[in-house]
Amino acid sequence: MSNNALAWIDEELARLTEAGLRTTIRTIESPMDGWVTIDGRRLLNFCANNYLGLANHPRLRAAAKQAIDTMGIGPGAVRTIAGTTSLHVELEERLAAFKHAEACITFQSGFTANLATIPALTGDGDLIFSDELNHASIIDASRLSRARVVRYAHNDVEDLRRKIGENAGYRRGLIVSDGVFSMDGDIAPLDKLVEVAEEFGLILMVDDAHGEGVLGRGGRGIVDHFGLHGRVHIEVGTLSKAFGVVGGLVAGRKPIIDWLRQRGRPFLFSSAMTAPDVAACIEGVTMLEESDELVTRLWENARILRDGMQQLGFDTGHSQTPIVPLMLGEAPLAQQFSRRLLEQGLFAMAIGYPTVPLGKARIRVMNSAAHSTADLEQALDIFERVGRELRVI
Numbered sequence: 194m195s196n197n198a199l200a201w202i203d204e205e206l207a208r209l210t211e212a213g214l215r216t217t218i219r220t221i222e223s224p225m226d227g228w229v230t231i232d233g234r235r236l237l238n239f240c241a242n243n244y245l246g247l248a249n250h251p252r253l254r255a256a257a258k259q260a261i262d263t264m265g266i267g268p269g270a271v272r273t274i275a276g277t278t279s280l281h282v283e284l285e286e287r288l289a290a291f292k293h294a295e296a297c298i299t300f301q302s303g304f305t306a307n308l309a310t311i312p313a314l315t316g317d318g319d320l321i322f323s324d325e326l327n328h329a330s331i332i333d334a335s336r337l338s339r340a341r342v343v344r345y346a347h348n349d350v351e352d353l354r355r356k357i358g359e360n361a362g363y364r365r366g367l368i369v370s371d372g373v374f375s376m377d378g379d380i381a382p383l384d385k386l387v388e389v390a391e392e393f394g395l396i397l398m399v400d401d402a403h404g405e406g407v408l409g410r411g412g413r414g415i416v417d418h419f420g421l422h423g424r425v426h427i428e429v430g431t432l433s434k435a436f437g438v439v440g441g442l443v444a445g446r447k448p449i450i451d452w453l454r455q456r457g458r459p460f461l462f463s464s465a466m467t468a469p470d471v472a473a474c475i476e477g478v479t480m481l482e483e484s485d486e487l488v489t490r491l492w493e494n495a496r497i498l499r500d501g502m503q504q505l506g507f508d509t510g511h512s513q514t515p516i517v518p519l520m521l522g523e524a525p526l527a528q529q530f531s532r533r534l535l536e537q538g539l540f541a542m543a544i545g546y547p548t549v550p551l552g553k554a555r556i557r558v559m560n561s562a563a564h565s566t567a568d569l570e571q572a573l574d575i576f577e578r579v580g581r582e583l584r585v586i
């Protein structure tokens with residue numbers, strides 16, 4: 194092998210750096226919470242998907258420790274070979290009941306939940322109608338399926354209808370959409386998508402990663418938010434965001450869940466969540482069933498922050514949820530903004546191409562129930578200072 198075989202990587206990395214598109218990964222020296230420690234400094238944290246502040250909650254920590262004492266840590270092998278633990282079964286039953294779904298299956302992550310589901314439901318000769326802004330895991334899962342993908346304009350149900358009309362002659366058809374779009378914080382028109390799916394006899398799948406624990410009554414998700422129980426075939430979710438742990442889930446009709454236990458490749462060929470993860474998630478479900486206090490606080494925090502940003506003159510895009518983008522345009526400006534925020538005591542990431550389209554770089558502000566009102570006031574002060582300094586407002 195030539196010594197130059199990997200030279201292209203250095204060139205590509207240099208190009209990313211030059212274009213202001215190279216991601217810097219910060220090292221966090223504290224638990225993930227409303228505040229974090231970076232380089233020994235305490236910083237307000239507006240980066241995490243830790244919507245409900247469960248990532249470092251004492252009840253989840255206690256549940257994880259107890260599970261280690263009673264069940265150990267690792268699952269030993271894939272569930273279809275080594276068997277599944279009673280904890281995994283309990284979590285799936287509890288999630289199905291919480292979400293008023295017929296059944297539920299869990300995976301190692303939201304990403305693998307999508308990788309399991311789409312190729313198990315579609316293949317050669319099938320069509321996938323996919324929102325153009327869908328998450329990377331939906332895009333990759335669709336490629337793996339070998340079905341043909343037809344992209345429709347973002348949240349545009351008329352374009353979806355048009356595309357369905359233009360593409361006859363397929364075996365099975367699937368409509369798939371993010372529930373909450375992770376970079377813009379807007380919500381898919383799931384009520385309209387259900388009507389289209391029912392009219393054309395298509396399978397409907399929603400990836401509710403950012404709606405799980407956030408949307409719906411007490412965080413029961415997007416299907417609950419729209420009151421569509423029993424009408425959406427597949428609701429994918431994650432346990433890594435509002436639930437504060439790690440893992441993925443698929444909730445829906447029982448035959449689909451049974452099928453995924455037979456044909457979902459990440460279920461068959463990769464080991465399951467660990468015992469402490471599962472126990473912490475069960476405790477999270479218990480907490481959400483007991484009270485909607487955290488969900489209510491999250492939405493109130495998001496309202497205060499979004500209103501405050503808009504009053505300062507920032508463009509917050511189309512956000513309808515606790516994800517609030519601060520639209521800046523060019524990637525170098527967004528990176529500079531993020532660096533200045535960090536220097537002023539606030540951690541919020543710049544997001545640029547290819548995660549969002551070119552020219553649509555932004556700071557993605559992630560709200561959490563872990564923030565106090567004083568935290569939000571301090572955050573708005575910092576955003577104002579940096580916004581004026583960089584002439585954004």
Ligand SMILES: Cc1ncc(COP(=O)(O)O)c(C=O)c1O
Nearest residue numbers: 302303304328371375402431433
């Ligand atoms: C829409 C969507 N699906 C799936 C995922 C992946 O979830 P996880 O981190 O659990 O793999 C994400 C996370 O960014 C997401 O936003």
